[in-house]
Amino acid sequence: MIIVIQVATQLPDVDVLGTIVPNETTKVFAADGSILAELHQEENRVVVPISQISDFVKAAVIATEDRNFYRHNGLDFGGLFRSVFVDVIRGEGMQGGSTITMQLARNIFLNKKKKIIRKIAEMILAMQLERKFTKEEILEFYLNQVYWGHNAYGIESAANMYFGKPAADLSLPEAATLIGLLRGPELYSPFYQPQRERWRRDIVLRRLLVLTLITEEEYYQAVETPIFLAPRRTLRYKHPYFTSYVVKQLETMYGKDVIYNDGLRIYTTLDIDLQKKAEDTVEYYMMEANRPHWIKGHEVSSLNATQAALLCVDPKTGYIKAWVGGRDFLEREFDHIAQAKRQVGSSFKPYTYLTALSMGLSPGTVIDDSPVTYNTVQGPYSPRNYTKDFKGPVTLKRALELSLNVAAVKVSDIINPSNIIVTCRKLGVQSYLAPVLSLTLGASDISILEHTAAFCTFASGGVRVDPVSILRIEDRNGNVLYRHQIVPRRVFDARHVYALVYMMRGVLQRGSGQGANIPGYDLAGKTGTTNDFRDAWFLGFAPNLLTAVWVGNDDNSPMQEVTGGWIPAQMWHMFMSYALPKLPKEYFPYPRGMVKQRICVAGKGLATPMCPESDVVEELMWENGIYTEQCQAHSILGGLVPALTARSDWERTFFPDTGRIIFLSDVEDEEKPTNNPQSAIIPAAGHKQLDDAKIDVNKGL
Structure with a gap:
């Protein structure tokens, strides 16, 4: 008695059980409510009320662990004395005899070493628990507390891990399977010991039958039912590149202790349907790049393109719809969307042209795509086009469509590269950008995420909405801790942005990105290819959806002439051909x-x-x-003289008294006699124009 009194005075207050908050697993959800991740450390636990636990589970645990549960006050003396008698005969420590209430007391308040003192403490605490809480409350505490193997704590986590369903939906044989694990979760694991597990399950079913908690028909049907386990996850998270990005954000916001122990509910923007299509697209084209190809008349064993990334965003809300940071997360966890910074090639040029448009240049402004050399602090700089030729005078729009490097550098020189950097900062590009002429050709390193965010501003007419992955965070009781608010910011005049979009539409219609075009949709975009084909890009958008694609290698080795208008454009086409029909058709406004x-x-x-x-x-x-x-090149005289002087059979004479130049030809005309020469007469004003232009008529223009 003295020992009992001494133990009782040292026991914790059972009143705290109602206030104890067990560690609980945080869940991350996709937009459709499916689970992306369950975040926990040692204890993977999801607490559920007794009303959300299958009646089969409650019946099975009582039949197996404590058949007198509803009739005792915490102690089952019959079972306890049988246990003591066996233990004394065998000379072992206290074995068995614990009621559900005693087991709960041990799990919550005591260590698990089998000592008489601890057993006495269990008995005292069990009686106190019975006085303080109802049987249903005790059973709820117990089922949410116990360990079920493979790091699953609580019935809800066990039901999800073993059968892929909530505890409320467990069938009779599934419930018997889980309750059979309580005597030895690892010993009877259905993953590793299916025969032992089946034997334990049938014991539980037999106990239910003996206690008339199920009928004979239910018993035999359950015994004959095969066990179908949920597939074991090979990845810690579903869609791991996106989910890992979300987890890192959560750890920054709340810290690891809260994230892994407090049972938060995280609701994200991820569209599972689009995500699966994005993953399939990346995998398909990575396999395609790994097969032989004919390039410029020569066969190559592969394109040497081993990595790719795809990011899809709603430009109006910033909601991230799909995120594939690499080819295979198990092989390489490095996320090329958030972690990598790569040269973006000509996909940078829209920043240059937006700056030019905002400074007064127009889509129709003519620029000479012709050889040029600049004297820079680094030495002479002579930009070249990808095609190694020059197109001559072209409009800004055509220069962007064809992705002409020389024309872009000349525009950059006119507007000053520093102004382009200002544009990039407004659009959200934070990476270091050098104010040099080659900036416009994508010489700086930018992440896919910030590059995509900037392009979203194009799609939304100059309104910047940064990409977002987390919509809402709730605590375990459903209280909202965080709710994302869309905060649009106008950073560019809509007139200038839609003028740029007007130019970028031509990239898909008749420019370098024709391989991405989808008939029937209003689309704009830009290709990008870096030196030696180390990176290839395509970023394109409709008014309500934007997708960026990158292809390259982690070791920065060159690909086999993979351009942005080839593999990335085809990947973009495959993905967007699937995604766009799910959305209403929208059209870009005409530039005002x-x-x-x-x-x-x-x-x-x-x-x-x-x-x-x-x-x-x-x-x-x-x-x-x-x-x-x-x-001026094709004025009345300036236009006619080159056309005429190009004909060797024409003679020209200038008559100063009449102020005319007359061209004569004796070439036979089908409609005129041979002796009737053809002639052309140009007014004297034409001669004046020639003088102004300092052109020698006798030598032609």
Whole structure:
């Protein structure tokens, strides 16, 4: 008695059981409510009320662990005395005889070493628990507390791990299987010891039958039912690149202790349907890149493209819809979306052209794509085009469509690279950018995430909404701890952005990104390829969905001439062809404040009837920056003289008294007699124009 009194005075207060908050697993959910991850340290536990536990589980645990549970006050003396008698005969420590309430007391308050003192403490605490709590409360505590093997604590975690379902949905044989594990979770593991587990399950079912808690029909049907276990996860998380990114954000927000112990509920933006398509797309094209190809008449064993990434975002909300950070997370956990910074090649050029548009240049502004050399502090710099040739005078829009490097560098020189950096900062690009002429060609390293975020601002007409992965965080009781609020910020005039989008639409329609075009949709985008084919990009968007694709190698080795307009554009096409039909069709607004003019690119002015059609384009100009002068290269004289002097059979004579130049030809005309020469007469004003232009008529233009 003295020992009992001494033990009783040292026991904890059972009243705290109602306030004890057990460690609970944090769950991360996709947009459709499916579970992406269960975050825990030692204890993977999800606490559920007794009402959400299958009646089969409750019946099975009572039949197996404590058949007199509803009739005793915490102690089952019959069972206890039988246990003591056996232990004394065998000369062993106290074995068995514990009621469910005693087991709960041991799990919560005491250590698990089998000593008489501890057993006495169990008995005292069990009686106190019975006085303080109802049988249903005790059973709920117990089922949420006990260990079920493989790091699963509590019935809900066990039901999910073994059978892929909540505890409320467990069938009779499934419930018997789980209760049979309590005597030795690892010893009877259905994953490793299926025969032992089946034997334990049948013992539990037999106990239920003996106690008339199930019928004979239910018993025999359950015994004959095969056990179908949920597949064991080979990855810690589903869709691990995205989920790992979310977990890192959570650890920064709340710390590891809270995340892994407090049972939070994390609701994310991930669209499982699009995510699976994105993963399939990356895997398909990585396999495609690994097979032989014919390139410029030669067969190569592979394209040497071993890594890829795909990021899909709703540009209006910033919600991340799909995130594939690499080919295989098990093989390489490095996330190319958030962790890698790569040169972006010509996919950087839209930043240059947006800066130019905001400084007064127009889609129709003509720039010479011709050889040029700059004297820089690093030495002479002579940019070259990918095709190694030059297109001559082109509009800004055509220069972007064809991704002409020389034209882009010339525009960069006009507007100053420092202004391009200012544009990038407004769009959210935080990586270091050097204010050099080659900046426009994507010489700086940028992450896929920030590159994509900046392009989202293009799609949304100059309104910046940063990408987001977490929508809401709740505690274990459903109280909202965090809710994401969309905070749009206008960082660029919509007129300038939609003028850029107008130019970028041509990239897919007739430019370097035609392989990505999807008929029937209003799309814009940009390709990117770096030196020696080390990186290949395609970023494209509709008004309501944007996707970025990158292909390359972790060791930065060159690929076999993989350009942004090839593999990345095809990947983008495959993914977006699946994603866009799920959304309503939307169209980009027509750029405001612009007028369309007929421009002669050769003469850099308004086209005249004398301008060759090959040099004439209809293009948009800012209203306050329209061409007012006619093309000088193809004026009345300037246009006719080259056409005529190119004919060796024409003779020309200038008559100063009449102020005319007359061209004569004796070439036979089908409709005129041979002796009737053809002629062309140009007014004297034409001669004046030639003088102004300092052109020698006798030598031609």
